[in-house]
Amino acid sequence: MSWPFSTLGKIVVVTGGGSGIGLSYALLALENGAKSVIIGDIAMTDEAQNIVTQKTNLIFQHCDVTQWADLQRLIDISVAKFDDVPDIYVASAGVFEPAYSNFWEDPEPLESNGYKHVDINVNHPIKFTRLAIRALLGKQKQGVVALVSSIAGYSKQYPAPIYSATKHAVVGFTRSLGDAQRLQGVKVISICPGIVSTPIWTTGTPGSGERFGISEGILITSDAVAKTISDGIESAEYPGGTILEVSKLGTRVVPEWFIQPPGMVDGKMPEGTDVPEHMIVKSLQPIMNVTEKERGKLA
Structure with a gap:
């Protein structure tokens, strides 16, 4: 059983709110009448900084999402300012095979005993959810x-296998938490965008737009994703455990079983929505450069 959940008068907290999808949703939440929005991020874009200085109900708190105490602090700030905990929790912070933590270049030393990529994309949303409940x-x-997950959460991504694995994890976690709405009164959903025009592809590390050859023609806007997040939160049509996809083709609920690739027509992606071949070739070249250097090293 689901229920509608208006943003009006609610306290909202957003990780990764310093730019991109998180910032777009934070602003939309305010437009929808949120009492206040707390954004947690390691930094803000100039745009976000200007907005925060102009809006008294938009609060920035430095937050390293790999540090659980920082996640809890976002809730503590709400209690300190409003004598209440947030009503809506959006985990939008994430990275895409960054230079400091990725599979193919494998920059982290053995003593790391873990990928920071996974800490950001998996451990953060899981712990954030537990703290919220x-x-x-x-x-x-x-x-x-x-x-915030991704269409990569149910598709293969050879150039970006850790990213794909982390988003698969978020999808599986969300499905597993579906009963929390009935049992604890907390609806947990996941939004799965296609490729979004955010700093990940432009100024973000490692400048993946250039590295992977992302072109404007296949991008959707962060505002489109923010609207989908808002719809997922507010509408009773989307119960706990929902995986809500948004792409250039629109939105759809991804079923638990027998999923078809997004937008397939007669077994093929419609023109203008699939990844161009030159992008695939370009994304593979850095991998081949790395692995060719490793070939024969142990012989």
Whole structure:
């Protein structure tokens, strides 16, 4: 059983709110009447900085999402300022095979014993969800957690296998938490965008737009994703456990079983929506450069 959940008068917290999807959703939440939005990020774009200085109900808090204490601090700030915990939790912080933590270049030393990529994309949304449930139960009120995943969460990505694995994890976690709406009064959903025009592809590390040859023709806007997040949160049409996809073709709920690739027509992607061949070739070249250097090293 699901229920509608208006943003009006609610306290919202967004990780990764300093730019991109997170910032777009934070602004939309304010437009929809949120009481206040707390954005947590390691930094803000100039655009975000200007907006925060102009809006008293938009609060920035430095947050390294790999540090669980930083995630809890976002909730503590809400309690300190409003004597209440947030009602809506959006985990939008994420990275895409960054230079400091990726599969093919493998920059992290053996003593790291883990990929920071996974800490950001998997451990962060999982822990954020647990903290949200604990906070909402503590105040005995309903709430919504929206986790930003990706279409890569149910597709293969040879050039970006850790990213794909992390997004698969978020999809599986979201499905597993579907019953939290009925049992704890906390709706947990996931939004799965296609390729979005955000700093990940432009100024973000490692400048993946250039590295992978992303072109404007296949991008969707962060505002389109923000609207889908908002719809997922507010509408009773999307119960806990929902995987809500958004692409250039629109939105759809991804079924648990027998999923078809997005937008298939007669077994093929419609023109203008598939990844161009030159992008695939370009994304493979850095991998081949790395692995060719490793060939025969142990002989």
